[in-house]
Amino acid sequence: xxxxxxxxxxxxxxxxxxAAALAMGPRASGxxxxxxxxxxxxxxxxxxxxxxxxxxxFNGESKISTPNIDRLAAGGIRFLDAHAPASVxxxxxxxxxxxxxxxxxxxxxxxxxxxxxxxxxLASLLKKNGYHTGAVGKWHLGFEGGKKVDYSKxxxxxxxxxxxxxxxxxxxSLDIPPYYYVENDRCVSPPTERIESNYTKGVSRIxxxxxxxxxxxxxxxxxxxxxxxxxxxxxxxxxxxxxxxNKDRPLFLYLPLAAPHTPWxxxxxxxxxxxAGMYGDFVSQVDDAVGRxxxxxxxxxxxxxxxxxxxxxxxxxxxxxxxxxxxxSSVGRLxxxxxxxxxxxxxxxxxxxxxxxxxxxTSSDExxxxxxxxxxxxxxxxxxxxxxxxxxSYNILPAMLxxxxxxxxxxxxxxxxxxxxxxxxxxxxxxxxxSGGFSAPRRIKPKQGEPKGQxxxxxxxxxxxxxxxxxxxxxxxxxxxxxxxxxxxxxxxxPRR
Numbered sequence: 001x002x003x004x005x006x007x008x009x010x011x012x013x014x015x016x017x018x019a020a021a022l023a024m025g026p027r028a029s030g031x032x033x034x035x036x037x038x039x040x041x042x043x044x045x046x047x048x049x050x051x052x053x054x055x056x057x058f059n060g061e062s063k064i065s066t067p068n069i070d071r072l073a074a075g076g077i078r079f080l081d082a083h084a085p086a087s088v089x090x091x092x093x094x095x096x097x098x099x100x101x102x103x104x105x106x107x108x109x110x111x112x113x114x115x116x117x118x119x120x121x122l123a124s125l126l127k128k129n130g131y132h133t134g135a136v137g138k139w140h141l142g143f144e145g146g147k148k149v150d151y152s153k154x155x156x157x158x159x160x161x162x163x164x165x166x167x168x169x170x171x172x173s174l175d176i177p178p179y180y181y182v183e184n185d186r187c188v189s190p191p192t193e194r195i196e197s198n199y200t201k202g203v204s205r206i207x208x209x210x211x212x213x214x215x216x217x218x219x220x221x222x223x224x225x226x227x228x229x230x231x232x233x234x235x236x237x238x239x240x241x242x243x244x245x246n247k248d249r250p251l252f253l254y255l256p257l258a259a260p261h262t263p264w265x266x267x268x269x270x271x272x273x274x275x276a277g278m279y280g281d282f283v284s285q286v287d288d289a290v291g292r293x294x295x296x297x298x299x300x301x302x303x304x305x306x307x308x309x310x311x312x313x314x315x316x317x318x319x320x321x322x323x324x325x326x327x328x329s330s331v332g333r334l335x336x337x338x339x340x341x342x343x344x345x346x347x348x349x350x351x352x353x354x355x356x357x358x359x360x361x362t363s364s365d366e367x368x369x370x371x372x373x374x375x376x377x378x379x380x381x382x383x384x385x386x387x388x389x390x391x392x393s394y395n396i397l398p399a400m401l402x403x404x405x406x407x408x409x410x411x412x413x414x415x416x417x418x419x420x421x422x423x424x425x426x427x428x429x430x431x432x433x434x435s436g437g438f439s440a441p442r443r444i445k446p447k448q449g450e451p452k453g454q455x456x457x458x459x460x461x462x463x464x465x466x467x468x469x470x471x472x473x474x475x476x477x478x479x480x481x482x483x484x485x486x487x488x489x490x491x492x493x494x495p496r497r
Contacts, residue, residue, distance in 0.1 A: 039130065039380075040250060040306055040307045040380065041250045041251045041302055041305060041306040042131075042250070042251075042309075043252075043308045044252075044255065044309045044373070045290055046093075046096070046137070046254070046255065046311060046312070047286055047310070047311070048089070048138060048256070048257055048259055048261035048312070048313055049260055049262075049313070049314065049315070050283060050312035050316060050349070051315050051329075051330030051331045051337070052331050052332050052347050052349050053328075053330050053331050053334070054280075055069045055073075055287075055349050055351075057069060057070045057073035057349075058080075058349045062276075063276040063326060064283045064287075065273065065274065065284055068287045068288065068294060069287055069290055071294070072290070073351045075361075077351070077353075077358050077359070077400060077402075078350070079366065079399075081365050081367045081368070082311065082348050082349070082369070082370075083348065083369050083413055083423070084313060084348055084369070085101050085102055085370055086102050086314065086346065087314045087340055087341070087346040087417035089138075089140050089261075089314065090102075090114060090141065092346075092370065093141055093313060094141060095369070095370050096370040096373060097115060097121045097123075097141065097162070098390070099120075099372070099373065099389065099390030099392060100119075100391050101392045101492070103414070103416040104392075110147055111146045112144070113141070113144050113146075114141045115141055115142075115162050117157075119389070120374070120385070120386065120389035121163045121374075123135070123164045125374060125378060126163070126377060127165065129381040130248075130250065131249065131250050132165055132240055132250070133163055133164045133251075133254075134164060135169065135254040135255075136169055136229055136255055137169045137170075137229050137254075137258060138256045138258040139171055140256075141158075141162075143155045144156040144157035151180075151190035154186060155182060155187065160184050160185045161185070166236065167182065167184055167185075169229070169256070170225065170258060173262075174211060174222055174225060174262070174263055175212055175261070177211075177212055177215050178217075179191060179195065179211075179214070179215070179220050180215075180216070180220060181220070188217070189217040191214075191215030192217070192218065193217070193218055194216065195213055195214065196213045197212050200278070203322075204317075206262060207262060207279070208262065208263070210262045211262065222263050222265055223263075225258055226257065226258065226265075226267075226286070227267065229257060230288075230292045233253060233292075234293065236251075238296060241302065250305075251302075255293065256313075257286060259285065264281075264282045265282065267285065270282070270284050270288070275326065279316070279318070279322075294308070304355050304356065307357075307358075311348050311351070314345060314348070315340065315344045315345045315346065316331065316338055316344075317338050317438065318331065318337050319337070331343070333463055334347055334462065335463050336438075338438055339418065339438035340438060340439050341415070341430045341432070342437075343464060344439075345435075345437055350368070354400070358402070364400075364402075366399040366409060368409070368410070369394075371392045371394075372394045375393035375394055375396075375493075376394075376400070378390070380397060386496070387496055392486075392492045394410050411424070411492065412424040414483060414486060418432070418435065420432075422482065424482070426458050426460075427455065427457065427458070427472075427475055428464075429454070429479040431452075431480070432452075433445075433451070433452070433453065451469035451470045453476070454467045454469055
């Protein structure tokens with residue numbers, strides 16, 4: 001079953017990309033692209049709390065300008081049914097890095113190490129295959145010792161112990177203290193000073209320029225973080241290309257931005273640049289950071305042989321009052337937001353561009369999950385995952401490349417967002433009533449005779465407006481048993497031989 005859709009000319013018009021721009025194609029790289037044949041550079045850009053409806057290329061009614069994300073989409077493929085394995089930060093990142101559903105591990109919320117020692121990650125897989133691996137941005141997968149870490153000593157259990165040759169970033173979200181930078185495995189400057197909590201009038205307490213009070217490093221400024229991450233990412237690309245020892249060594253850059261998660265702090269020309277308030281302006285600044293990375297790839301003549309992926313870790317914090325105020329829905333026509341079992345919490349924009357491999361201006365409605373990146377990257381570099389890695393990772397490369405295949409790549413997709421959710425084909429089962437997350441009602445206790453959960457036909461009802469749980473008991477039973485099997489087996493992918 002080949003689900004690839006090519007609506008090239010109409011799509012380009014919708015996102016404002018001219019045919020002439022596409023006709024130019026990727027910039028020629030010639031001998032200057034020093035990547036080993038068959039192993040592309042890989043750049044994975046991970047926005048923080050951005051909704052499916054924010055980029056113009058996913059929502060023509062968006063009030064936010066996103067020309068660089070749109071340019072990626074015009075040159076590549078949009079996945080229209082891509083999902084995070086959770087609808088909040090830490091578990092979503094764990095699933096991405098390990099190819100394993102985050103419900104299978106104990107998620108620690110005290111900044112302690114989350115990724116188990118010895119577990120394969122995207123970075124360790126690619127490093128084993130000759131890649132120069134770097135990460136710039138929000139880690140949020142902890143360090144050994146958690147909040148009791150000794151800042152004068154190497155910080156173990158972080159990116160450099162999970163396969164990355166280089167790391168620069170912050171330990172958690174920009175609204176969670178303490179606030180400081182980490183480079184490789186060392187604290188750049190310890191959080192010896194204190195900053196008070198900050199709020200913005202006219203929005204909820206967890207919106208606007210919000211952060212919690214706590215420890216902060218001297219000179220640390222929240223509004224400087226996004227620009228600094230963009231500069232560091234560009235520097236990693238440029239230094240990789242300038243180093244002679246990387247002549248036959250492809251790069252992997254993981255760029256988990258800390259925006260547009262709170263605090264919403266658009267700077268300079270971005271303040272007032274959208275029609276969706278501070279949040280929309282901050283999304284525009286995220287798009288600019290994407291553009292800076294793409295420009296660096298162009299300057300270094302790496303574009304032709306680089307797979308660039310853009311997505312977001314989970315949904316936004318965007319209430320009905322915000323939609324009414326700005327006429328902008330951050331989740332498009334989906335229901336819910338961050339934290340929710342409803343689609344707005346975990347149904348993400350997902351774009352992949354790989355010149356000469358992925359057909360430009362295409363889209364796919366194949367259901368995919370972030371956990372699929374490990375198996376997909378393994379397929380790209382011609383490696384085979386061991387049996388104890390990527391237990392929930394499916395190879396989606398055929399969907400990326402527009403190849404023909406007979407059945408869906410995934411048997412089913414599980415998301416843990418307050419409630420367990422399992423999706424198979426057009427059916428989505430939620431094992432509970434309510435959002436399970438941030439949206440009201442969060443949890444509903446069923447009365448006698450009422451459905452215990454929620455079942456939606458995502459083909460005819462993508463907005464999850466009609467609960468048909470009681471109408472299809474056989475489907476509810478089948479999906480519940482499949483979820484139980486996944487839990488019992490410790491994996492959803494058949495054991496690799």
